[in-house]
Amino acid sequence: MTSTVLQHMFVLALPVAEKVLRPIVVYLFLILGLRLAGKRELAQLNPFDLVVLLTISNTVQNAIIGDDNSVTGGIIGAGTLLFINHVVVRHLYAHERLERLFEGDADLLIDSGCVRRDRLKKELITVSELESAAHKQGFASLEEIDRAILEPGGTICFFAKKPTPESARHQELLDRLDQISAQLAALRP
Secondary structure, three states, rough: HHHHHHHHHHHOOOOHHHHHHHHHHHHHHHHHHHHHHHHOOOOOOHHHHHHHHHHHHHHHHHHHHOEEEOOHHHHHHHHHHHHHHHHHHHHHOOOOHHHHHHOOOOOOOEOOOEHHHHHHHHHOOHHHHHHHHHHHHOOOHHHEEEEEEEEOOOOOOEEEEEOHHHHHHHHHHHHHHHHHHHHHHOOOO
């Protein structure tokens, strides 16, 4: 009985070459699919996106392992995925044009304080999702934002509006008036 258990755990039911090729094919398919699906699939997940990604992982599991449930087969599949990812990342690091092709370019979602609805529509991001991302980075509203950039990895970077010299001077004068009012109130009996 012990030899049967060990055989089921460690003896491959498929050839090693197939155990290596299956994860590579699935990896390449997923890279292409996620690239075509857009940047939001990578970081700005809503519940529907999460369900799709979890379902995809369950669906491709059988494509990766085939009819082999052995520990050895799992280690070969996982090792192949880690290796191919390492090779791809290293290769893309050395080739900027290929990296842009795989990852895409950044997209400007807010420019000079104006929400670019055409870019939101292209990236399938709603204004409320954009507001939610801004709130997570400490902004009370989109009116406080000068620029928002959707990075190729799916994160959104927000840049606050800088006050004009006139508004900064105006705020400085108001602060000084408040200080004078507080000092006058302290002098009154």
